[in-house]
Amino acid sequence: MEPEMFEALTPVSQMLARNLDVLTRQPLLVCGLLEDNLPALLADAGPAPRIFTTDFRYFQWQKSQGMTEIEFGTHPQPQQAAALLLLMPKAKAEAEYLLAACLPLLAVGGQVFIAGDNKGGVKSAPKLLAPYCDLVNKLDSARRASLYQAEIIRPAEPLVLSDWQKGYALEKEQLQVCTLPGVFSAGHLDSGSRLLLDNLSPLKGRVLDFGCGAGVIGASVLKRQPELMLECIDISALALEATRLTLADNQLDANAKIYASDGLSQVSGTFNHIIANPPFHAGLKTFYHTTETLLTSARDYLLPGGSLTLVANAFLPYPELIEKSFGHCDTLAVNGKFKIYRATRR
Template identity: 75%
Template sequence: MFEALTPVSEMLARNLDTLSRQPLLVCGLLEDDLPGMLAGAGPAPRVFTTDFRYFQWLKHKNGADVEFGAQPRTETAAGLLLLMPKAKAEADYLLAACLPLLAPGAPIFIAGDNKGGVKAAPKLLAPYCKQVNKLDSARRASLYQADLASPVPAFTPADWISRYPLTEEQLQVCALPGVFSAAHLDSGSKLLLGTLTELEGRVLDFGCGAGVIGASLLKRHPGLELELIDINALALEASRLTLAENRLHAKVYASDGLAQVTGKFDHIVTNPPFHAGLKTFYHTTESLLTQAADYLLPGGSLILVANAFLPYPELIERSFGHCDTLAATGKFKIYRATR
């Protein structure tokens, strides 16, 4: 999945002499074995990722110094390489979380796809650096470099939490940069919540995002045994914050698809992921639709919202033998299948 070098890393390969002068802390949109390439040219980097799938892949590949979470561990770093994430707000967050680990004068590199927001690097680095240089541009990707001008204050996670109310549910949603449904309730989840009938028993919120669906279900049905999973550390942290803010309790943990899930459920409810980085990404949802029946108790149901144009009913019918459409708008459909 991550074996081939991305165009961004191919561009970075032209700059290994510069990048390998010190052991870098690498974070952001990691999609290949860039850390292995850096380790082959100089001191091995330390990798911080919010992507659980990538964390597992890299850890098992070569025993790299890789950590997964919503913020890096507080150990000093000699320099930083940020691979530009999809959301500029997430880039701001990662810089604020990582730069306190650097000493003044340490190099900071930002690389990314030219269509993926990397051109904002000078503006992103302006609060921290006096001058930003563009070192390279190739393969429709660019590399920027600057030196940290002065010490950066310790990272305060609470400063990055945004909140908005769900009036009907009497809920306060907490979100972090780059998390799905970070600023408001998306129309797909709204349709799903408006369609769901009585649920009971053990319920899985697959791809929980900021915890909107799970928290809403718990608010309506306090007796639920709810589990929330996601692949993104910022989403998991946002879900924990949302639950705590509303005095709700559920199990929240990282899972690559259903791989870390155990046992069977009465219901799996999801507004599944549709994008990964800059790419449209169906693999996770297709795997869910293929495997869900094995994780449901007899009579248990899979309920999901999806863009109306996606061919999910065929996959659901292949796994369950049927697929019911509970609701539809011009853009979204709610599907249900029962084991």
């Protein structure tokens, strides 16, 4: 992992640094779009915060920094918290989910803070907090970011994960896809995944679904070929849970292994095939590092004759990286926005 990814304080954290006297009056539970070492900033100014993240990459990085009060998963452990700081995620539905997951840990009178980029939905904080709070104050606005504060008036009900589960049908594959807030391809099948599924050749042996999201690709290949040994990886705890739900609901989970991995870091052994609809957005930023690392290192995780197949936005310069690693790159299909690339370890 590139350490510089998290080292510079974001504009949101720079704004929060002006409010440490308010934020550190009580130990904070911090969740949401964690992109820097804000926890250390808070710990230096007051009680060490407790961090909850659905992002495995951030979890791994903080652990490497010596952070012990950090949890990775779909929801925090049921230990009472004095106050909550939510860093506004990109998707409003994910913000609603994180509040529902964390606010049950606060007693009436507990403080809630929401901070975020002004273009990232933070202005919806009063509406997000309306079910729990009567008065929401705007404490600060700087560096195109804002901070809101409120007091819990009405206790939140315990989280029931199934209440947040949605889904849709893939008629062509005869599959039911299960999704959770903030998971890619949550409301419908994206056109890139459709193009990929329509251009996949029959597979064999051990298959890796890289960046599994809601489990669409993994479920589709297992539906076609139940004998495959499938492994699904993602950095999002919510994506991993959505994949589990998708595979289980379609009775396809017997031959599947689902686990968190930062790129290929937690993967072991070699595969017959790696299939990916990789991300290129992290939060509000365009982010290519994970995919570029995949393209340059995938060959080492493939058996001789094994293949890498991925879908990518047509404008991205991925063929050059694939050619550099594999010696060739085939374009299997193109639509208006996406291309399907394939390379084989020779």
